[in-house]
Amino acid sequence: MPSNTQILAPGLNLFPKLKPPNKTLTFHQISVLILTFIAYASFHASRKPPSIVKSVLGPNINSNSSTTDSTVNLAESNSSSIDTGWAPFDGPEGTQRLGELDLAFLLSYSIGMYFAGHVGDRIDLRLFLVFGMMGSGIMTIIFGLGYWFSIHVLWFYVSVQIVCGIIQSIGWPCVVAVVGNWFGKSKRGLIMGVWNSHTSVGNIIGSVVASGVLEFGWGWSFLVPGMLVVLVGVLVFMFLVVSPDDLGFEPLGKEIEMSVEEGNVENSVEKVESEKAGLLHQTENSDSLVTENSDTLQAENTDSLAAIGFLEAWKLPGVAPFAFCLFFSKLVAYTFLYWLPFYIRHTAIAGVHSSHKTAGILSTIFDIGGVCGGILAGLISDVIEARALTSIVFLLLSIPALVFYRVYGGVSMIANICLMFLSGLLVNGPYALITTAVAADLGTQTMIGGNSRALATVTAIIDGTGSVGAALGPLLAGYISTKGWNNVFLMLILSVFLASLFLIRIARTEIKGKLNEGKWCWNTVDTH
Numbered sequence: 001m002p003s004n005t006q007i008l009a010p011g012l013n014l015f016p017k018l019k020p021p022n023k024t025l026t027f028h029q030i031s032v033l034i035l036t037f038i039a040y041a042s043f044h045a046s047r048k049p050p051s052i053v054k055s056v057l058g059p060n061i062n063s064n065s066s067t068t069d070s071t072v073n074l075a076e077s078n079s080s081s082i083d084t085g086w087a088p089f090d091g092p093e094g095t096q097r098l099g100e101l102d103l104a105f106l107l108s109y110s111i112g113m114y115f116a117g118h119v120g121d122r123i124d125l126r127l128f129l130v131f132g133m134m135g136s137g138i139m140t141i142i143f144g145l146g147y148w149f150s151i152h153v154l155w156f157y158v159s160v161q162i163v164c165g166i167i168q169s170i171g172w173p174c175v176v177a178v179v180g181n182w183f184g185k186s187k188r189g190l191i192m193g194v195w196n197s198h199t200s201v202g203n204i205i206g207s208v209v210a211s212g213v214l215e216f217g218w219g220w221s222f223l224v225p226g227m228l229v230v231l232v233g234v235l236v237f238m239f240l241v242v243s244p245d246d247l248g249f250e251p252l253g254k255e256i257e258m259s260v261e262e263g264n265v266e267n268s269v270e271k272v273e274s275e276k277a278g279l280l281h282q283t284e285n286s287d288s289l290v291t292e293n294s295d296t297l298q299a300e301n302t303d304s305l306a307a308i309g310f311l312e313a314w315k316l317p318g319v320a321p322f323a324f325c326l327f328f329s330k331l332v333a334y335t336f337l338y339w340l341p342f343y344i345r346h347t348a349i350a351g352v353h354s355s356h357k358t359a360g361i362l363s364t365i366f367d368i369g370g371v372c373g374g375i376l377a378g379l380i381s382d383v384i385e386a387r388a389l390t391s392i393v394f395l396l397l398s399i400p401a402l403v404f405y406r407v408y409g410g411v412s413m414i415a416n417i418c419l420m421f422l423s424g425l426l427v428n429g430p431y432a433l434i435t436t437a438v439a440a441d442l443g444t445q446t447m448i449g450g451n452s453r454a455l456a457t458v459t460a461i462i463d464g465t466g467s468v469g470a471a472l473g474p475l476l477a478g479y480i481s482t483k484g485w486n487n488v489f490l491m492l493i494l495s496v497f498l499a500s501l502f503l504i505r506i507a508r509t510e511i512k513g514k515l516n517e518g519k520w521c522w523n524t525v526d527t528h
Contacts, residue, residue: 007124007126007127008241008246008247009126009237009238009239009240009241010237010238011238011239012239012241012247014238018239019247020247020248020249025244025249028182028241028244028247028249029182029183031239031241032178032179032182032240032241033179033182033195035235035236035239035240036175036178036179036195036198036240037195037198037201038198038232038235039129039133039171039175039232039233039236039240040171040172040175040198040199040202041198041199041201041202041205042133042202042205042228042229042232042233043132043133043136043168043171043172043202043229044198044199044201044202044203044206045202045203045205045206045209045225045228045229046136046137046140046168046206046225046226046228046229047105047168047202047203047206047337048202048203048206048207048210048225049140049143049144049206049210049221049222049225050098050101050102050105050143050161050338051207051337051338051339051340051341051342051363052206052207052210052211052214052221052341052356052360053210053214053218053221053222054098054338054339054341054342055341055342055345055346055356055359056085056086056214056218056356057085057086057089057090057094057098057218058085058089058090058094058095058098058342059085059089059090059091059092059094059095060085086147086152086218087152088152088153088154095478095479095481095482096478096479096482097154097478098342098478099474099475099476099477099478099479100158100475100478101157101158101161102161102334102338102471102474102475102478103471103472103474103475104158104161104162104165105161105162105164105165105168106165106334106467106470106471106474107165107468107471108161108162108163108164108165108166108169109165109166109168109169109467109471110169110464110467110468110470110471111166111169112165112166112167112168112169112170113169113172113173113463113464113467114464115169116132116169116170116173116174124242125174125177125178125242126178126236126237126240126241126242127237128170128174129170129171129174129175129178129236129240130233130236130237131170132167132168132169132170132171132174133171133229133230133232133233133236134229134230134233135167135170136164136167136168136171136226136229137226137227137228137229137230137233138226138230139160139163139164139167139226140164140222140223140225140226140229141222141223141226141227142160143157143160143161143164143222144218144219144220144221144222144223144226145219146219147217147218147219147220147222148217148219178240178242178243179195181242181243181244182243182244194375196374196432197371197374197375199370199432200367200368200370200371200374200428201367201371203337203364203367203370204364204367204368205228206225207341207360207361207363207364207367208360208361208364209221209224209225209228210222210224210225210360211341211356211357211358211359211360211361212357212361214356214357214360215356215357313461314461318506319461319462321502321503321505321506322434322462322502322503322506323461323462323465323466324465324498324499324502325391325434325499325500325502325503326431326434326462326463326465326466326469326499327465327466327468327469327499328469328495328496328498328499328502329395329430329431329434329466329469329495329496329499330431330466330467330469330470330473331469331470331472331473331495332427332431332473332492332495332496332499333370333427333428333431333470333473334469334470334471334473334474335473335474335476335477335488335491335492336366336423336424336427337474338474338477339474339477339478339481339488340363340366341356341359341360341362341363342359343481343485343488344358344359344362344363345359347409347410347485348410349409349410349412349413349416350410350411350412350413362416362417362420363420365417365420365421365424366420366421366423366424366428367424367428368421368424369420369421369422369423369424369425369426369428370424370425370427370428370429370432371428372421372425373394373424373425373426373427373428373429373430373432374428374429374431374432374433376425376429377390377391377394377429377430377432377433378432378433381433384514385510385514385519386507386510386511386514387433387434387510388503388506388507388510389507389510389511390430390433391430391433391434391500391503391507392430392500392503392504392507394426394429394430394433395426395430395496395497395499395500395503396496396497396500397426398423398426398427398496399493399496399497401419401422401423401426401427402423402427402489402492402493402496403489403493404419404422405419405420405422405423406485406486406489427496430499434503469495473495476491477491
């Protein structure tokens, strides 16, 4: 989007010392990173309340019950709706209906993602992002009003979730596009890996806030995060600068196409100079290919706008494997995102069931592990230059981690915390890595070259497929959990295994490439 369509943030006019030459380019780059980090973290914070209040809204399921069940947390029973459920979610089909709420949000979110980017390309990014934040906050608050107005109609909550999902889809394309404007020609590696942790940080904040006010009534768990998003939206409206040339700085790179999904940070902030050994098919003249693509990206900014066909994009090397891998990876990650507090609440730890508040706060350990896992997976993949192989190792290691968490997570609180952290690290690590690796590798394909719209089409296919898995996982968990949590974990383990299978061929290409190049230490022995 041309910068002349942008309106300068009013906060910079209110505080002129924030403008150049008083503040440098680096200052504003850091400011953009911080503002976009806070903005998207607040989006995710407002998504957590439904998972936190599930155990309050749904039926009281005494899975893994113990002799102390009836005497645990009696103080909580004095709170309105605690352990009594909330119609229409308190009946025998309560967990299924809670799963349908998740489906309503995630499905509308994945659909909205395809349109939000194209709309944002044509209007002011800052205003569009603020609209998304304000709308998300308002819809989150409206959901919570069902508590005070005693609304017990399913269609009300489903409708709110659908609208909220569509509005929430505005967030990611906007923050990625803004960061892409400021870091469009720079590969920030570890910096962007840390920035990408806003998802888990937002989940942690949302869990802590929603759990902290839950004792006053479940409506407060929506009201407070909703107000948080609105307040951050005001901050973004006042101070976010969309593009460096809005302040007179020289543009840092070509603006990106916005139709991308969560996790594809490097698609937005990296040039097409990907690693010499990518996950897709490489040639011996990869360096010249990368240089050629980089030149094409700048020289043919206006000529390479034709979008690649949908079916043609599916046929590109690596697209289908990554798409289906992300389908199962996000299925697992989002099942934990939406059902972990409910699971903790209804599973005894050392013979005692946790309170609703404790379950919500305890679930943040999984997200903390996810932050560490994303950074660790990124560092390892940078060192060995084999992202698919790194992803497979993490995915396969997550299988025993999930088994141990299910079997031994109830032994003690320490065991539960350690195993939950390990599960989050291994599950969320490759999920973040896969999406960023796709963005880096697609730029090496001659069929795409510098065509940003072709990249957007391929990225939309991969992330859209992943979002379908994200919508399906929580829905299936709602139905399967009625048959026992062992079945839910079996579904998760099977999904992880299938996700790893789709990357085997790409990982094998990586291994062969590294061995032929002699980059790995065990390939130093000469054969005479």
